Amino acid sequence: MLATAGEVPSGPGWALELKWDGMRALAYVEGAKPDAVTLVSRNQRAVTGSYPELAAALAETVGTRQVALDGEVVALSVPTPGAPARPSFDRLQLRMGVVKPSAALRAEVPVTFVAFDVLALDGETVADRPWEERRRLLEGLGLDAHPRLTTSPWLEGVDPAAALELAEAHGMEGVLAKRRDAPYRSGRTQTWVKTPIWRTVEAVIGGWAPGRGRNHGSLGAVLLGLPETDGRLRYIGHVGTGFTHAGRDRLRDQLVADAVDDSPFTTAVPEERSARWCRPRLVGEARFRSWTDDGHLRHPSWRGLRPDRDVDELRAPARS
């Protein structure tokens, strides 16, 4: 079951949850031994081998019952004073795709299964029951007794604005609203609504990458940078979506007119060989979800040029 993107709905018919930044997974628990547990990714691939401690935890905790759970595999960042632990997709990537992770890796990047729905229980399908009833069944499983497992909290009596604030304050991806009376359905539905938290950045264009396929001959992506206090230009990412076809052509023409031979960036730029450089003069705005650990934009999309802004006005926004 997948959510539709939109504003956070309000009203008594909706229950709000926080949206976790991790990897979606279904857990099928068929017995009390770890090999009786199967974790399946969103594209139906078995990923149990990558998270053996989760299989063991589920077998140990609910193995006496037959259960199918929907949830998220999450890696928490290392908490430091002033920065409590929060879900880190960057860290989870160190575990994804690694079959039979070493004890050292499991210790360095511990993962948690955050359950938020139950699809079958004791051999009986419960997907047709309303969310409210499934939620009660989920809470009755006692998953939180195990340190590697948790039940995703829902925000009782919290309005949409406060829910978004809460999500932001805890480093969550956004808010997920679910119709209380709706059954669990596969595919994208209107009864789940996701509202991600967006950030925006104004940055200078230091180059561009030519487009491929249908964008052949036009612009594929712009290369953005932020000036440091000493005037050096730090690369922060490629942005290649959010343009219309006409917009790509227009921007390419402007950048070609400003072409220079050498990179204006003072930090490394990926795919440097295919990059075209330009004078770092034009300021644009991009929307993105978060900074990566390397200081790059994650899920960036182009909003447009900011002719009202000058390069020397730019400042790096607070990272988090």
Add this chain to the structure above:
DNA sequence: TTCCGACAGTGGGGTCGCAAT
């Protein structure tokens, strides 16, 4: 006739593993 939803195709940051160089 118009609108909407699903899908294909473009683009991004990452990781890992294998084949080619």
Add this chain to the structure above:
DNA sequence: ATTGCGACCCCACTATCGGAA
């Protein structure tokens, strides 16, 4: 030994087309 590439994860967005309203 290094590099390139595809397959995976996460995803945003535009353009298109067929069916519903």
